Amino acid sequence: DTAVSQTPKYLVTQMGNDKSIKCEQNLGHDTMYWYKQDSKKFLKIMFSYNNKELIINETVPNRFSPKSPDKAHLNLHINSLELGDSAVYFCASSQDPARDSSTDTQYFGPGTRLTVL
Amino acid sequence: GQNIDQPTEMTATEGAIVQINCTYQTSGFNGLFWYQQHAGEAPTFLSYNVLDGLEEKGRFSSFLSRSKGYSYLLLKELQMKDSASYLCAVMDSNYQLIWGAGTKLIIKP
Numbered sequence: 001d002t003a004v005s006q007t008p009k010y011l012v013t014q015m016g017n018d019k020s021i022k023c024e025q026n027l028g029h030d031t032m033y034w035y036k037q038d039s040k041k042f043l044k045i046m047f048s049y050n051n052k053e054l055i056i057n058e059t060v061p062n063r064f065s066p067k068s069p070d071k072a073h074l075n076l077h078i079n080s081l082e083l084g085d086s087a088v089y090f091c092a093s094s095q096d097p098a099r100d101s102s103t104d105t106q107y108f109g110p111g112t113r114l115t116v117l
Numbered sequence: 118g119q120n121i122d123q124p125t126e127m128t129a130t131e132g133a134i135v136q137i138n139c140t141y142q143t144s145g146f147n148g149l150f151w152y153q154q155h156a157g158e159a160p161t162f163l164s165y166n167v168l169d170g171l172e173e174k175g176r177f178s179s180f181l182s183r184s185k186g187y188s189y190l191l192l193k194e195l196q197m198k199d200s201a202s203y204l205c206a207v208m209d210s211n212y213q214l215i216w217g218a219g220t221k222l223i224i225k226p
Contacts, residue, residue: 041218041219042216042219043160043204043216043219044216045214045216048213056213090159104148104208104212105162105165106160108159108160108161109159110159111159
């Protein structure tokens with residue numbers, strides 16, 4: 001059974017295009033995240049949603065917009081793609097960390113490798 | 118600012134022991150996590166420490182000293198499959214995870 005799934009796994013596109021990455025979790029978690037991991041392997045938090053409400057919005061360009069139709073899904077839309085957007089994007093989920101951080105393990109999806117040409 | 122420091126790369130021999138250190142400066146502390154990430158794969162949870170001391174889980178142990186802002190991950194009886202990056206992450210007062218850049222561990226036969 002897949003806990004956190006992302007589609008697509010690989011995405012190759014041209015500069016200027018608009019693309020979306022989908023994420024779904026079947027763990028019943030309240031919180032979902034989007035991370036960007038660049039070539040230097042640094043994981044950077046982009047967004048966090050708790051029960052469909054945005055609770056963290058790091059300083060990412062407004063070309064990136066998260067959309068959460070329900071608490072099991074958090075999709076990432078990217079407009080006007082740029083070369084610097086090439087990276088691996090990870091979706092993750094956890095229970096509400098404010099409720100009990102001792103059990104707040106984040107479970108990661110397999111990642112989406114985005115290449116912008 | 119918030120900061121997590123860990124060595125960029127370490128090399129060890131199969132069957133040996135290796136210790137990966139992590140120091141942190143964060144606004145508040147709600148626990149420290151270690152994750153393992155194999156090349157091309159997602160990070161997976163290894164351990165969680167919130168109180169000072171050593172947590173042992175099989176071949177892996179994690180230690181925390183809150184007063185020193187310091188943790189280490191100890192891997193015993195190293196196996197080739199332990200070759201991976203090991204990520205240290207601290208949960209701050211806003212319950213946000215602050216991630217280190219990861220330590221790439223290379224195991225040699």
